[in-house]
Amino acid sequence: MATKTLTRRAVLRTAALATTAIATPFVSRARAAGDPATAGKITVAWHTNIAARWLDPSQHDGSATPDNFINALHDGLIKNYKKELYNHLALADEFDLAEDAKSATFRLRQNIYFHDGSPVTPDDVKWSYENYKGAWADVLHRRTDRIDIQDKRTIRFEFKEPFLDFPRLMGTSNVCGAAWVVPAKYYQQVGKAGFVQKPIGAGPYRLVSQEPGTRLDFEAFDGYYKPVHIKNLTMLSVPEAATRVAMLDRGDADLIYFITGDLLPGVMKDPKIMLAPVVSGNWWVEFPGFENPKSPFHDKRVREAVSLAIDRDAMNQAECAGLGVVDGNWINDDVEYYLPWPKWPHDVAKAKQLMAEAGYPNGFTYDWLTPAPPYYSRGERIIADLQQIGIRGRLQQLERGVYNARRQAGLKAWPGVNIILAGARIGASWANWYESLFRCGSRLGADSVCVADLDDKFAQYTKSENAKDRNQLAHEIQRSILENYYFIPVFRHAFNNGIGTRIKAKTWQDVFPTVTTGYAYPWEEIELKT
């Protein structure tokens, strides 16, 4: 009897076909944005300044920020969408990663257009990819052998070696922007600076006007291949959280991002606001240079004592009104090969015992605890927790740029004995977390953590073409990090947003359905109450 093996290729193909089938009724309603149903206006209050480069996918900085904007203005070949982590068919209606992972083929939808009316072509896809300069560009370009345009709709990427992570990089808009297609001719004509002033994309909304840094006015694009429910979308930069809450309360905004912990009690009582506590970035404690035997954190028992001393529930309650999640891994559970891990115990007595066993019955003093800016109060809580077991130190508040620069500089930027309370949200794959933060020489960790045997395993992982092996290696590495307390997970904070009364939503997940982000896309699916 012939046995049928469920291959990755078959799964991807089935997913692609299923998605296409589901999407067909919507596709047949192409240009539906021009329907009478497209009406109304929403205002979104954004929580920082609006950087112009966020309007250009080719300048994606790898952070979970530009995706809010590029999902309105642009569209990807494949993308993260609702519960699909990376492989939702968007501009492409067919996608196939070869069985040997040495090539990937995309077929573009028919009749898809940029906002200036020009068609989206494989040439645009190729140009966008080849001229992509943002996060992960070096990895993508280094591993790509060539790009072939096979016909008017089909484009094939060939790789020098198996490239299993290619779809995840391409399809995760809060990691990388290489699959987000820009009009090649227009971009070349206006240049990078011109493009961010008047960007043209193929997304559900076209930019009508912008006041640099403070305001973006969009209008539903009537050439989009799906219905866009709301005609006008305005994004305003409102840096002050209390002002954003007041705007929502009064109806000056319909959707606001980032309600700070101090405002949450009031917001939770306000009948005009639906709170959207999107569980988002993970927070953990790390010890730069702990491999050095002179560091008190070199001893695993000390690191374990630190873990036992941290009151994670209190942190979650105080910082996020209990709306975050206290789980066990420092890597988010919405990525590939995530290893589930139970909640860590809080046991001060045992922590003290471990400290004594490690030769520190009276504790010790470290130099600085540095939290990721601007979450300084979280650092103060960790300091207070550690003081209970005799680990004494001071809080170091760094400005964000300085913090980033020091993180990237590695150990030389952290003289003495240091603790870092770090936080991140990275999409797609657990490997992106490891690659960015843990690997010796990583993008953010530099040489502050170097565990050679895990890096060797990670090298095996990246070379492996076998999903089962990769899964096993991924879990082995994560388990080792956790069991050895190399990184000590604290909690996943809630990125608290607010939804106003005009938006149609039974639950907050109706407005924030995409599990890989804290933002409200897909924008085209947000509706107003009738």
Next chain:
Amino acid sequence: MGRFILRRTIYSLITLFILSLTIFTVVRLTGDPVTFLAEPGARAEDLQRIRAEWGLDRPLPVQYLSFVKNVVIGRLGNSFNYEMPVSTLYFQRLPNSLELALAATMISFFIGIPAGIVSAVKVNTPWDSLGKAVALLGLAIPGFWLGLVLILVFSVWLGWLPTSGQGGWRHLIMPAVALGWYFAASLLRLTRSSMLEVLRSEYVKLARLKGLPGYVVIAVHAFKNALIPVLTLAGVNLVVMINAAVIIEVIFAWPGIGRLLYEGIFQRDFPLVQGIVMEAGIMIVLINLLIDFLYAWIDPRVRLIK
């Protein structure tokens, strides 16, 4: 008069030179802007490319000379963050800041000057105490707190005014009050002290002895002379309000220059910070120069002071 104008102009140019050197040095002391312009952990060659692209790979004296040359010809460079000319950004935001600053100045005039006059005329009475209390509160209440209270009361509770942003006179009221309140207090204090000084002068006493009505003495003889330092302060206040109303602009999401400067500092956007500070500096120096010329014209004794 000619020598006086020349001397003052040279002083102003020296001031601008020192300012340009200071701001050029200070922004570079804060760190490398390339950390913001490149993706975290970008390769060394990428960082080098970005440095070259923005001219940051050149020696500092060359960068400074280029900066000064550009300022002289009215070009302030391109903002790293906005990828557009700083002067365009500045002049895009300037009308918004002017609108807010003028409204706040009017409010500070309407509150500060009458209250200062009353306080001086009714010195050591409950009116004076009330004036002093207003001044004390104005100087002590932080702008951000006042702004948030105004939003809470007039937008959230009463629903009379929009919470933030720009879009008409109703949007202007709360930020103008929050910004003008502090300056009203400083004007009140200065008007009071200036009026008290003038009211004690011989010519005012003479005017009273001549039997002139009290309001004539105050309005025609005293107030006119007491106004000179008040107007000088108001002029400087206006420039400060245009260029540095950072907190109020952030709280009310007002798209002004103060917020632009704040964003520039936060993003380590050298050309933007340099450009705004130079524009503000030039504005202040020019206004002071103009005031000096006016003083010299009004009072010839000023020209003789070296």
